[in-house]
Amino acid sequence: MSAFRKPGRGAVNTAVSVNFTFDGKKYTGVKGDTLASALIANGVHLMGRSFKYHRPRGPVGAGSEEPNALVVVDRGTGRESVNLRATSVEIFDGMVARSQNSFPNLKFDIGAFNNTFSLFFPAGFYNKTFMWPKSFWDKVYEPFIRNMAGLGPAPTAVDPDSYASSYGHCEVLIVGGGPAGIAAALQAAKSGERVILVDERVKIGGSLIDAPNCEIDGKPAADWLAAAVKTLGKAANVTVMNRTTAIGYYHDNFVALNQRLTDHIANPKDGAPREETHRIRAGKVILAQGAIERPLVFNGNDVPGVMLAGAGQTFLNRYGVAVGHEVAVFTSHDSAYQAAFDLADANIRIPVIIDVRDDIRADLRAEAERRGIDIAAGQVVSKTSGKLRITGLEIYDPQSGAKRTVKCDALLMSGGWTPSLHLWSHSKGGIKWDADMAAYVPDVANENAVCAGACNGDFGIAAALTGGNKAAGGRKSYSVTERDFGTGVTLDSLPNYIKDTKQKAFVDFQNDVTEKDIKLAVREGFKSIEHVKRYTTNGMATDQGKTSNLNALQIASKAVDKPVEKVGLTTFRPPYTPTTFAALIGHCEGKLFDVKRVTPIDPWARERGAVYEPVGNWMRARYFPQEGEDMHAAVRRECVATRESLGIFDASTLGKIEVVGPDAAKFMNLIYSNPWSSLKVGGCRYGLMLNEAGFIYDDGVVGRMAEDRFHVTTTTGGAPRVFRHMEDYLQTEFTDLDVWLTSATEQWSVIALNGPNARKLIEPFVDGIDLSPESFGHMQVRTGKICGVETRLFRVSFSGELGFEINVPSHFGRAVWETLFEAGQPYDITPYGTETMHVLRAEKGFIIVGQDTDGTVTPHDAGLSWAVSKKKKDFVGRRSLKRSDLVAQGRKQLVGLLPEDDSVLLEEGAQIVADPNQALPMTMLGHVTSSYYSDALGRPIAMALVADGFNLNDQTLYVPMPGKTHAVKVTGTAFYDPKGERLNVV
Amino acid sequence: MMLIHCPYCEEKRPEIEFAYAGEAHIHRPVKDADDMTDEEWSHFMFLRDNKRGDHAERWWHANGCNMFFNAVRNTVTDKFLVTYKMGELPPKASASNAKLPAAKKTGGAK
Numbered sequence A: 001m002s003a004f005r006k007p008g009r010g011a012v013n014t015a016v017s018v019n020f021t022f023d024g025k026k027y028t029g030v031k032g033d034t035l036a037s038a039l040i041a042n043g044v045h046l047m048g049r050s051f052k053y054h055r056p057r058g059p060v061g062a063g064s065e066e067p068n069a070l071v072v073v074d075r076g077t078g079r080e081s082v083n084l085r086a087t088s089v090e091i092f093d094g095m096v097a098r099s100q101n102s103f104p105n106l107k108f109d110i111g112a113f114n115n116t117f118s119l120f121f122p123a124g125f126y127n128k129t130f131m132w133p134k135s136f137w138d139k140v141y142e143p144f145i146r147n148m149a150g151l152g153p154a155p156t157a158v159d160p161d162s163y164a165s166s167y168g169h170c171e172v173l174i175v176g177g178g179p180a181g182i183a184a185a186l187q188a189a190k191s192g193e194r195v196i197l198v199d200e201r202v203k204i205g206g207s208l209i210d211a212p213n214c215e216i217d218g219k220p221a222a223d224w225l226a227a228a229v230k231t232l233g234k235a236a237n238v239t240v241m242n243r244t245t246a247i248g249y250y251h252d253n254f255v256a257l258n259q260r261l262t263d264h265i266a267n268p269k270d271g272a273p274r275e276e277t278h279r280i281r282a283g284k285v286i287l288a289q290g291a292i293e294r295p296l297v298f299n300g301n302d303v304p305g306v307m308l309a310g311a312g313q314t315f316l317n318r319y320g321v322a323v324g325h326e327v328a329v330f331t332s333h334d335s336a337y338q339a340a341f342d343l344a345d346a347n348i349r350i351p352v353i354i355d356v357r358d359d360i361r362a363d364l365r366a367e368a369e370r371r372g373i374d375i376a377a378g379q380v381v382s383k384t385s386g387k388l389r390i391t392g393l394e395i396y397d398p399q400s401g402a403k404r405t406v407k408c409d410a411l412l413m414s415g416g417w418t419p420s421l422h423l424w425s426h427s428k429g430g431i432k433w434d435a436d437m438a439a440y441v442p443d444v445a446n447e448n449a450v451c452a453g454a455c456n457g458d459f460g461i462a463a464a465l466t467g468g469n470k471a472a473g474g475r476k477s478y479s480v481t482e483r484d485f486g487t488g489v490t491l492d493s494l495p496n497y498i499k500d501t502k503q504k505a506f507v508d509f510q511n512d513v514t515e516k517d518i519k520l521a522v523r524e525g526f527k528s529i530e531h532v533k534r535y536t537t538n539g540m541a542t543d544q545g546k547t548s549n550l551n552a553l554q555i556a557s558k559a560v561d562k563p564v565e566k567v568g569l570t571t572f573r574p575p576y577t578p579t580t581f582a583a584l585i586g587h588c589e590g591k592l593f594d595v596k597r598v599t600p601i602d603p604w605a606r607e608r609g610a611v612y613e614p615v616g617n618w619m620r621a622r623y624f625p626q627e628g629e630d631m632h633a634a635v636r637r638e639c640v641a642t643r644e645s646l647g648i649f650d651a652s653t654l655g656k657i658e659v660v661g662p663d664a665a666k667f668m669n670l671i672y673s674n675p676w677s678s679l680k681v682g683g684c685r686y687g688l689m690l691n692e693a694g695f696i697y698d699d700g701v702v703g704r705m706a707e708d709r710f711h712v713t714t715t716t717g718g719a720p721r722v723f724r725h726m727e728d729y730l731q732t733e734f735t736d737l738d739v740w741l742t743s744a745t746e747q748w749s750v751i752a753l754n755g756p757n758a759r760k761l762i763e764p765f766v767d768g769i770d771l772s773p774e775s776f777g778h779m780q781v782r783t784g785k786i787c788g789v790e791t792r793l794f795r796v797s798f799s800g801e802l803g804f805e806i807n808v809p810s811h812f813g814r815a816v817w818e819t820l821f822e823a824g825q826p827y828d829i830t831p832y833g834t835e836t837m838h839v840l841r842a843e844k845g846f847i848i849v850g851q852d853t854d855g856t857v858t859p860h861d862a863g864l865s866w867a868v869s870k871k872k873k874d875f876v877g878r879r880s881l882k883r884s885d886l887v888a889q890g891r892k893q894l895v896g897l898l899p900e901d902d903s904v905l906l907e908e909g910a911q912i913v914a915d916p917n918q919a920l921p922m923t924m925l926g927h928v929t930s931s932y933y934s935d936a937l938g939r940p941i942a943m944a945l946v947a948d949g950f951n952l953n954d955q956t957l958y959v960p961m962p963g964k965t966h967a968v969k970v971t972g973t974a975f976y977d978p979k980g981e982r983l984n985v986v
Numbered sequence B: 001m002m003l004i005h006c007p008y009c010e011e012k013r014p015e016i017e018f019a020y021a022g023e024a025h026i027h028r029p030v031k032d033a034d035d036m037t038d039e040e041w042s043h044f045m046f047l048r049d050n051k052r053g054d055h056a057e058r059w060w061h062a063n064g065c066n067m068f069f070n071a072v073r074n075t076v077t078d079k080f081l082v083t084y085k086m087g088e089l090p091p092k093a094s095a096s097n098a099k100l101p102a103a104k105k106t107g108g109a110k
């Protein structure tokens, strides 16, 4: 047994030893230890280096509030967990842990020269020092900061673990399993309602374990706790969740819980989730989070071995570990005396209790005397000695000026207690300043929530039990024998004979923020506490200032000479403790990261080796390469085959909306810019949709299936917003219309056949439709059968060739596709993807909404004035089209561009200028929106939005691209077969 | 995550089922639109109150019943005071602090 282990004390099992390594050295702890308690039991306090000055640090706390002892636990590749608090990490046999932020090792750290030069690293040093010269940032400052001021290194390999997530509901959720939470759970359990009690530690019990020297209802605390745990365990309506942190409290009592499932196990089962995120909706939330002790801000308060009094008490009572052999105590609060007494009663020498107050409570004085503990009242610690571990301290009496030194190997400090208002504040619960306690306490609730116990400012076991019981609707009063928790004082600044500039009194340990820094920030004009926080970085570390915020606030309040309650408190934000990203992501990774939509024909394309591109949530075949082909070669072949004979294309992703009802045509007239009343049943029309601002919103071919029924198609990516747009106007503006809208995108598979042989191919398979050009002209739709399957057959063309879009019920899509593909072999039927589709449409000058338009393009700008009705009294966008700036001269208009050098493919997005020799910055006229090589034309073509483009026909403009500026000629956009004669093939 | 009461489904549903749809009770001029100056038209098109406090606004039960409805929500506390159907007037009691423009019963209730 190690020298600092106290057999018979603590809730650990000393019979079971646990072996682990820290920084490569072997240690032995016991079952139930944390990494911190096991190391302290081995006499090790030095566990990390601070963020800015690389100062040696040991644990200050004993729980999740710990700012200093941050470590890496390494379970192999991809499983290096960094920035873990040694005070929360449970050890297991074979655990490999490392310190971080130190080089080459913890005891000798090169970065500590920052410390030597700390005079030059005051508040705001990141903001000030690295402002100038700008060019130094990338090369000098940032690499320097990254090297020196890193926290733990993020793993570079993929995390191989899995993470679970779930939703839960309960009537009462209790956060915190100390006496208040347990009393609340015992009371709530009686109602029979669903109760969830969560606690971040291994066992519930809280201060009943950390400070068990009391009796409850005549029983020792430990016995009472055991009975309570048993009762809750038996209650079918109560769920107790340990190792579970309530990380965030959101609207309407929605609380996120992070449960750690396997980190404490040496060899977790393969595939067992490492953590689980529970999203709980609770009827009522009882917050029993307790309070966090405040450090005292004095010179030398960061040497390893200096820690919170309550932490020293916890290490002894929970883990059976003495934090030292000679433990001095420095306090401004009564509660530290109990810590001193607990340690003294475990045969740990307490050389002195230094109390900043002159008057000491009589019972405490008597108890100290009984244990032979010297009290230095009205005195302070003026400095500490020791570098890697405290070796002694100097006591200073500000009244007499007397100084004396005391040897010690640990120092417990207490500056009073801060109720934990984190979750309460997440819920937007109000807070108020309690001057006696020198702390904020809960005020008016914003949700159905209540605080109980120390987080409500009710300290002591009796108050916690009674408060917890009451929070759950009970009226029980507990009889508890305990020492009065007591009170304390807060001093803005502890007296010291040493000059301010020579002191190192830390407020925020992890970020190395000192009292001086905060005062300096105020002197430099930062008056708001939010600004002080950001300028000094106080409270911005991974502990979010759990131990430092109140001290910082008090120092700042004094410096700005305003009462604390007028200075305010920085905002608490989730998560309460650092949380694994993967736990938030849960199952939503890899394949489940996002929805991937595929068409029924997709497996066929996949078998053919298609190359894909994402379009919205859809994965679409981009091209079908044959052996040895790159995209360019494949697309050329696909284009030629389609124009010369026959291409087949999966257009199933097109958005489809069925517009039905007696007023369907009226609705179409209002929602589209072109007229619909004149469209006969069996006819199709290009539909142009504007938003209210008059800009192009979507487009697509619409077929009139019946007097009261339209088959609307939208762009692939636009379907959801078009549907919403239609519903919005139908439900809120055109409310007198009798129309139904149904999203039908996934009801139809769409096979587009394009090419001179399209009709010949389908003729043998079509029933009930006369396909002759006289009967079934371009822009017509018919219903009938194809391959025996019901079809809506559109004669439309997005390629300029004779074209059909065959709509069949989705599940028949692949069968019809394969039948046609087989039958198309004599025509060398060629499957093509979106890239060829784009080239073919660009050759015809057909726009792609969102590519050739950008939300600021009017129909006129796009050359689509013909699709805007002059007669209709109303349609969406009509009035805005008359706005002065939408009819102004010089707007960007869609034109064609032909590069003079026909080996040049313009870059989409490239800028366009009139004179390439003008001074910089050049006046930019617009940009290239689409650019392809056209085999049909034997040259590259492009479309572009160009200022006053319609008036620049035949003129030469210039497109600067990397390496060279290219001359281009402005043309119209109908590059190929401008008269549309190819549609008339018989 | 908020719970929002859909006046059509008549129950509270999680926020992720809904989409915000802008300020409520903005009259869309139709008959007189041609006579309006660009300045006047811009008030309908672009200008919104961006109110601090009780705010009448539209929500869409997108992943639910697909209905648009109105709500009064306090933009400071982020709490819904009331939700009501499209075309209805905001219930008075709920909107005691809110100066809400009168809603049109039919049409114009966007």
Ligand SMILES: [Zn+2]
Residues within 6 Å of the ligand: B006, B007, B008, B009, B010, B061, B064, B065, B066, B067
């Ligand atoms: Zn609904």
